[in-house]
């Protein structure tokens with residue numbers, strides 16, 4: 129615990145930049161800008177939860193994207209952690225956005241470039257605006273010592289990936305970057321069995337929360353069993369589920385996706401049967417994407433607080 133606090137501080141010292149000391153050129157010798165709120169929380173060892181920004185720019189339209197981003201941040205705050213939404217603005221990687229910056233990103237929408245790990249250098253060099261995907265968000269979260277990150281859905285192996293080799297860099301990032309990712313599974317248009325195979329190859333621990341199956345984003349059942357599941361008695365409260373999941377997680381390595389199934393206790397019923405699996409990126413149900421993000425945020429905070 130002490131060693132990990134030391135390494136987080138050492139990391140911070142190397143990368144520490146606040147809004148006040150950003151150079152005129154805004155590039156900071158390739159460093160990142162950490163918001164004062166996030167920097168303070170990290171230096172005190174308080175719980176911080178990283179959030180991605182592609183869900184804001186590309187995941188849903190304005191103004192729902194802004195409302196959702198604000199709601200997710202509020203959930204994180206109300207549960208005792210500091211949210212760190214990550215994006216690249218004018219070429220500066222920002223860890224923690226002000227309300228103005230969130231509004232700017234939400235307004236930019238798809239004009240902000242969807243930024244995976246490979247795109248970071250270009251966005252910084254060209255002083256562009258980039259919304260970070262899971263891989264890029266993990267990269268920055270790890271750089272500044274944020275160990276927990278929540279998102280709606282991660283990328284995976286695309287259908288027919290055996291021919292196209294279309295595999296999200298989220299999966300390789302999970303294999304090499306020690307940040308725990310809480311998500312509702314992979315996007316519904318992807319190939320779950322091949323994604324699980326690939327995660328196994330990458331050595332990623334996948335722990336499914338309150339199910340023994342890898343959820344299918346909108347549904348609890350995918351037919352694909354996960355090796356590790358966090359099962360709880362049905363009459364326990366949500367907080368107990370979270371504790372079990374967190375304790376279990378701590379037992380495992382830190383590069384672990386914790387998949388949760390939200391609708392048992394949140395929506396109360398499954399409204400979206402298997403045909404959801406054929407939906408495309410463009411017609412996903414905004415309300416459910418939002419629910420995934422909101423419920424995931426609570427679980428992520430529990431993780432972050434247990435690690436303090």
Ligand SMILES: O=c1[nH]cc([C@@H]2O[C@H](COP(=O)(O)O)[C@@H](O)[C@H]2O)c(=O)[nH]1
Pocket residue numbers: 180182183186187244260261262263280281282283284295296297298315409412417
């Ligand atoms: O329902 C969605 N979940 C997740 C994403 C984003 O898509 C990224 C993966 O994109 P790709 O398949 O291009 O690697 C994820 O990291 C996430 O940021 C998305 O657009 N829609």
